[in-house]
Amino acid sequence: MLGSLLTGSTIFGLEFPPIGDIVKWPAAFGEDTPFAFNKIALISIIALIVPATLFLLAGRNAKLVPKGLQNVVETSIDFIEKQVVLPGIGVEGMRYLPMLISMFFFIWIGNLFEVIPTAHMPANARMANPLVLALTAWVMFIGVGVKHNGMKYFKDALFPPGVPKALYLLVTPIEFLSTFLIRPFSLAVRLFANMLAGHILLVTFSVLCITLWSASFLAGVLVLSFPMLVAFTGFEFMVAFLQAFIFSLLTAVYIGGALHPSH
Amino acid sequence: MSALTHAVNTVLQQAEDPADAKAAAAATSAGFAYGLAAIGPGIGIGYLVGQAVQAMARQPESAGQVQTTMFLGIAFTEALALIGFVVFILLKFV
Numbered sequence: 019m020l021g022s023l024l025t026g027s028t029i030f031g032l033e034f035p036p037i038g039d040i041v042k043w044p045a046a047f048g049e050d051t052p053f054a055f056n057k058i059a060l061i062s063i064i065a066l067i068v069p070a071t072l073f074l075l076a077g078r079n080a081k082l083v084p085k086g087l088q089n090v091v092e093t094s095i096d097f098i099e100k101q102v103v104l105p106g107i108g109v110e111g112m113r114y115l116p117m118l119i120s121m122f123f124f125i126w127i128g129n130l131f132e133v134i135p136t137a138h139m140p141a142n143a144r145m146a147n148p149l150v151l152a153l154t155a156w157v158m159f160i161g162v163g164v165k166h167n168g169m170k171y172f173k174d175a176l177f178p179p180g181v182p183k184a185l186y187l188l189v190t191p192i193e194f195l196s197t198f199l200i201r202p203f204s205l206a207v208r209l210f211a212n213m214l215a216g217h218i219l220l221v222t223f224s225v226l227c228i229t230l231w232s233a234s235f236l237a238g239v240l241v242l243s244f245p246m247l248v249a250f251t252g253f254e255f256m257v258a259f260l261q262a263f264i265f266s267l268l269t270a271v272y273i274g275g276a277l278h279p280s281h
Numbered sequence: 282m283s284a285l286t287h288a289v290n291t292v293l294q295q296a297e298d299p300a301d302a303k304a305a306a307a308a309t310s311a312g313f314a315y316g317l318a319a320i321g322p323g324i325g326i327g328y329l330v331g332q333a334v335q336a337m338a339r340q341p342e343s344a345g346q347v348q349t350t351m352f353l354g355i356a357f358t359e360a361l362a363l364i365g366f367v368v369f370i371l372l373k374f375v
Contacts, residue, residue, distance in 0.1 A: 037374045105349045204360045211363035214370070264356045271353065 032229045040221050041143060041214070061131045061141040062124075069123035098122055098266065106270025107277065114273055117158070121151065122266040125209065129258035132217060133251050140213040140258070145206070152206035155269040160198075163276030171276065205268060212261050216254045223247040285313050311372035318365020325358040 045054035076091035084092050098119050103111045128141035142148050163171035175197055176190050227247055230240045288309050333351040337344045 037370070101345075101349060105346065204364075207367060208356060208360055208363055211366045215363075215366055260352075264352055267349070267353060268356060 032226065034225055035221070040217065041139075043139070057137075057139055058141050058144050058147070061128055061137065061139065062147060064131075065124050065127035065141060068127055069120070094123075095119060101263070102267050102270050106267055107274035110277065111270065111274060114158075114162075114270070118266045118270055121154075121269060122262050125151065125265050126259060126262035129213060129262060130255075132213065132220070132258055133255050138220070140217055142209050142261075143213040143217045145210050148206040148209040151209070151265065152202045155205060155265075155272060156202040158269070159272040159276040162273050166277055201272060205265065209261055209265055212257060216250075216257055219250055220247070220254060223250060285310065307372045311369045314372055315365050315369040318368070319362050322358050322362035326355055329354045329358060 043057040045056045046060075048054045072087065073091055076088045080088060095115070099112070099115060102118055102122070103115050107114065125142060128147060130140075131137040132140035132143070160171075163175070167174065176193055177186055178189065178193065181189055223243060223246055226243050227240060230237055230243060330351065333347050333354075336347045340347075
């Protein structure tokens, strides 16, 4: 029984699939090579193409008074500008708007596939996608800091001014860890763990509903568990948006901090 | 804590194979890993959102700014719970 932990486990006739079955997908081609193309890669490419196509279509013949698709796209740009760039960086952060919009839409569309029927797999529930995004944000904020403040950026980040000299012994290692190591790590883990947890939650309730459907008199419990599945699907729809928003907001805050490291 | 050691010891005595014993200990502690990691952030997020709601009720005109800051705070607080979740996955499945 204990050896079956890795191969899924059965509790009261409820068989939960092993973790590999719900996050690993067979490759369509190129198995065991770096070019393996599976469901995650397909979703990532869709998440890349859909917003790009939408923005290109909307911007092809832009009118002064927007309507239709242009209206939708301008609203989304406005949202990122008002909710992410201005609170995170400020007015001088407008030049980073395109990057933050691409980041937001790539994460959001990738996350949305968690609740889209027949797909049911968030692209960001595998560590590779959030890791690359977090490394992009990491390179970005260090690059911005160095570009705008030169080597003084590292001096200000590691030796914050206004601290007694002796305390640098304590402050500098903490600042180094939190700014340059924990920031990208927590950025990646936050997105990854949220999406994986949501995915496992939905899988658990789906498995429960399917098992109850074929259980004789216990099928009555479906009255409780099926509405929960529907409610959690709605909740994950919200989480997909919220995580994309928080990821881009934190990237904006880190860039803003690198622009003005002294405060 | 004694409940944890007791549970681990009980499972350890029942298992014969060392690999099984390791898997059993990992499975037992995995639940504790996430459960304990969720306490702090749970309290923290509750306090944070409560204060944010209070701030928004007192000054409705600054609701937008408070909301953005609240989401930032939640993101930072939540990170610990999520690391606990990752530890759970690592203990249980790896």
